[in-house]
Amino acid sequence: ELGDYQHYMQKEIFEQPQALAATLEMIGGAQTLTPNLFGVAAPEMLAGVRSVLILACGTSFHAGLVARYWIEQLAGIGCSVEIASEYRYRVSVPNPEQLVVAISQSGETADTLASIKHAKALGMGRTLAICNVPESAIVRECALRFLTRAGPEIGVASTKAFTTQLAALFLLAVTLAKQNGRLAPEHEAGHLKALRHLPVAVQKVLALEPDIKVWATRFADKHHALFLGRGHHYPIALEGALKLKEISYIHAEGYPAGELKHGPLALVDKDMPVISIAPNDALLEKLKSNLKEVAARGGELYVFADADSAVDEEAGVHVLRLPEHYGLLSPVLHVIALQLLSYHAALVKGTDVDKPRNLAKSVTVE
Ligand code: F6R
Numbered sequence: 001e002l003g004d005y006q007h008y009m010q011k012e013i014f015e016q017p018q019a020l021a022a023t024l025e026m027i028g029g030a031q032t033l034t035p036n037l038f039g040v041a042a043p044e045m046l047a048g049v050r051s052v053l054i055l056a057c058g059t060s061f062h063a064g065l066v067a068r069y070w071i072e073q074l075a076g077i078g079c080s081v082e083i084a085s086e087y088r089y090r091v092s093v094p095n096p097e098q099l100v101v102a103i104s105q106s107g108e109t110a111d112t113l114a115s116i117k118h119a120k121a122l123g124m125g126r127t128l129a130i131c132n133v134p135e136s137a138i139v140r141e142c143a144l145r146f147l148t149r150a151g152p153e154i155g156v157a158s159t160k161a162f163t164t165q166l167a168a169l170f171l172l173a174v175t176l177a178k179q180n181g182r183l184a185p186e187h188e189a190g191h192l193k194a195l196r197h198l199p200v201a202v203q204k205v206l207a208l209e210p211d212i213k214v215w216a217t218r219f220a221d222k223h224h225a226l227f228l229g230r231g232h233h234y235p236i237a238l239e240g241a242l243k244l245k246e247i248s249y250i251h252a253e254g255y256p257a258g259e260l261k262h263g264p265l266a267l268v269d270k271d272m273p274v275i276s277i278a279p280n281d282a283l284l285e286k287l288k289s290n291l292k293e294v295a296a297r298g299g300e301l302y303v304f305a306d307a308d309s310a311v312d313e314e315a316g317v318h319v320l321r322l323p324e325h326y327g328l329l330s331p332v333l334h335v336i337a338l339q340l341l342s343y344h345a346a347l348v349k350g351t352d353v354d355k356p357r358n359l360a361k362s363v364t365v366e
Helices: 008-014 016-023 042-046 058-075 110-121 137-141 160-179 185-206 209-219 231-248 257-262 284-296 327-349
Strands: 051-056 078-083 099-104 127-131 144-147 224-229 251-256 274-278 301-306 317-322
Touching: 008 016, 008 327, 016 160, 016 185, 042 144, 042 160, 051 058, 051 110, 058 078, 058 099, 058 160, 058 231, 058 327, 099 110, 099 137, 099 160, 110 127, 110 137, 127 137, 127 160, 144 160, 160 185, 160 327, 185 327, 209 317, 209 327, 224 231, 224 257, 224 284, 231 251, 231 274, 231 327, 251 257, 257 284, 274 284, 274 327, 284 301, 301 327, 317 327
Parallel strands: 051 078, 051 099, 099 127, 127 144, 224 251, 224 274, 274 301, 301 317
Antiparallel strands: none
16 A cells, blocks of 8 residues: 555655645636535625634644634634634633634544534534544534545644645635635636645655755754744744654754744754744745844754745755745645655654654544
């Protein structure tokens, strides 16, 4: 079943172009989206939505954090994202009009399922599941559904499930933007075109594997790593850190780059590699000044830039360019580079990549 691959994780990383294409197949060549993508009741349920609450755990939670940037920017609708195990047990202020979105690969995660039941018990009936398993408990619990078509994910670390969740969430953001009267037709067609081109763009990132492998061998002997990002790449920094810690057991933390001075800079020295996501966007100049702070403290910097980013190699600063600059969907490409980085760091360390110690694929108990 593994074919030419060494591990399921590697196979699943490389399956992402197909997984994304399958997930996006339902939009076909359309120039325009209809809310029916999310179920027959969607046109009515999504109409007039003015606020969104996303509930999930782990990597799926990180997908939700990216979606918040998209939903607020494109649709002009407030969005909060909460860890399911926190939401289900805290006293919160319910908003019956809110759209509640559960994100889950397995559809069986106990806390995510319980958080949706909790929201419903509080009177919130507009529920949507974004899930990779049809007829799973979470899909059955929600009024609306969008099924990602990543195919079975066997490696414990979520990879193709995450990027297909992002594709689904981007479709949701565009749909909400449209419903909220915030989307010019040419912008809609542009977003759809960018989505359709994703499999090709992903393929080009996968082709960087040999270079990423060299980086991974350089810091696989380190005990700690810091991941930095800004804006919609901040959640990708969190995801990069989670991937590295769960499969290579290197302690890693993800931070929004602007927080560096507020604490984590104290940790930076020559033994603390800093991995930074630096696409050419409005935040690049700010990020570069954060990176200078790291370099000044002797930290070794690994910068994932893109085709257009004005970042240069220098002593202690390594730069790898992703082949395309991808605007709002750039997180989908950058996370793939980080998946490959942690995969290869784990290989060097010789850990069990597909079955990390202490972890289960589907967390069906609390
Ligand atoms: C990390 C990972 C986990 C899951 C989390 C939620 O690589 O796989 O953090 O994302 O356990 O699982 P689902 O998405 O099945 O609800």
